[in-house]
Amino acid sequence: MSSTTDTPQTSTDAAGAFVVHPSAAPATDEVRTAALAAPKFGTVFTDHMARISWSQQAGWHDRRVEAYGPLQLDPACAVLHYAQEIFEGLKAYRHADGSVWTFRAGANAARFASSARRLALPVLPEQDFLAAIEALVRTDVDWVPSGDEMSLYLRPFMYASENFIGVRATLEAEFLVIASPVGPYFASGVHPVSIWVAEDYHRAGAGGTGAAKCGGNYAASLVAQQEAYTQGCEQVCFLDSETNTYLEELGGMNVFVVGADGRVLTPELTGSILEGVTRSSIIQLLTDAGRTVEERRISLAEVRAGLETGEVAEVFACGTAAVVTPIGRLAGNGFDLTVGDGTAGAVTTAIRAELTDIQYGRLADRHGWMHRLV
Template sequence: MSATSTAPADPTTTAPVTFPVTRSAAPVAAERRAEVLAAPGFGKHFTDHMALATWTRGTGWHDAGIVPYGPLQLDPAAAVLHYAQEVFEGLKAYRHADGSVWTFRPEANAARMDRSARRLALPEVGEQMFLEAITQLVRTDEAWVPAGGESSLYLRPFMVATEAFLGVRSAHEVKFLVIASPAGSYFTGGVKPVSIWLSQTYTRAAFGGTGSAKCGGNYAASLAAQDEAAEHGCDQVCFLDAGEHRYVEELGGMNLFFVHDDGSIVTPELTGTILEGITRSSILRLAQDLGHEVAERRVSIDEWRRGVASGRITEVFACGTAAAVTPVGRLLSADGELVHGTGEAGEVTSAIRARLTDLQYGRAEDTHGWLHRLV
């Protein structure tokens, strides 16, 4: 196979992109939809429509619309199938008590998607097109937004290289889509601490790689370690840095925070190998609102162990879109087990989780202007 040009993708079109609606001729029956919303789980059921747009080099974004949900037709030579040129995002739509529907900091998701796209040599979507796509999709499928508890409509924007070409270069044809899936409460029986396996065999990302991009390859690279965690009875896996295997980075899909006995909170700093979580950055601000001193710096696995043993580290929690804030109860590794706290969610973890979810569901005043109304 001969090498070909690796010129970057054309910049995003400056013209506003709209998503006219073509309604499904066979939507899910209301009775069946009600059954799904009563127990949606996560990522198992999908709404009647999806957002779809195509990008071609020299033309930009075109043929955008809200269309019936259905399979994609891909050529077997589509670049995404061979070189994994794709990125994605994840955010939620929340039903508030008055029936309105809102999402949380979607501008930040749009900006992160564009950063990921640049790293993967894909075209940028831009904030206008990103917001238009999720807004029109949620308005079209509003009946799928659940109410009650911590249920929500999970939104998955993603972009894949669809050009049929086996040369190694950035693709000349790309598709952007948004699909939606109703999601139930992550903790159906109340918030309970999770167990973490410390991977000393695998690393998630290295300097200069794609660790700070939200792309499927990063998650694929974490699956063997996640399977290893499951074999040891753990819910999640924690990765150390690739260079020295000393510093805590992140879990397979969540960022980590450490609460100290003086009330200060520390999270591993962004080194280019850690995904910059939207929930992570929100917690840094909300923790300050609650009076905590916060810091972003490198945290070694030895500091973690010593801190728990001495009582210096009183709580550990993880955060992400799916679970919001998740307490960490214990860390397991080949070197033994480290237990945090009493087996229940800690006071600081619970307070931060409540502040975040109250804001997302409209139960608290949005003093930071983070909520964006969809319906």
């Protein structure tokens, strides 16, 4: 079972420690209303951003919310040369009564701390992570959209900000949270995607940064993503770097395989796979429903054979941005297979509905995953 845990989701006065410096030029009501009418993923941002500075001498300090705007970086800024940075992704959801909530933010905070340790960055206390999100959302609450599949996407990140050229851990860092109102990840609605299995490229290897959420992992995935596009596919699936045999994850999502017998498989966490918050939530919900969930190594050969015989009924991917995405086609060098009948399967559809119903307050939150912000 996944080791991702949640910090108790109690409201904290720590958000009050953030000094708010209001933007001198916030968006007008008309501009904001237009942006919220049909938000595109990650293209429009709110008026403010939360920020905390760190130095080896002073520790974490200067907690503030300030106007969203460009960052001024020296050409020698360490992050530009050695890629010492990490990030997270989570959402704020507006419920029917107008209140605003996050989903398992404590798990994101814990993973952010783990990523920081792996990238030799200072560890941000979980209380500061949660308080920064709360302070920003309270300031820009009018930017949280309402409506089906709409939310405020939150992007916490940290980077090495010391002006220094030399291979060592930074002595200065900046932590920020920015926010973007978003609609459905797929503008045309949820539909089965086609996946290209990369055999010449790998996302991460043993002892590397695969379990950390850092930009380098995503940069390493992009050339394989381009290859997928040339093959008529929308996403890429990576295999393990040691044997080039076992499924690991997509470029930005974890993967699940549903058997015709109802069992559900997902690649075990080996250190080169990101421990997805959505992934662990799905495992819990499937287990609650009485399904057998196995976290183990899954070979490409096993999946291919299962698709050919019908023993594999469904395949889906999951992540914060897209939530749950059905996979309708799996292709690679020498094979091109349809998953089931090419449509979203019953298990995929049901788990997506249950998860989003919890997030939007339409279903009881029996695990205490939701945390009210406003």
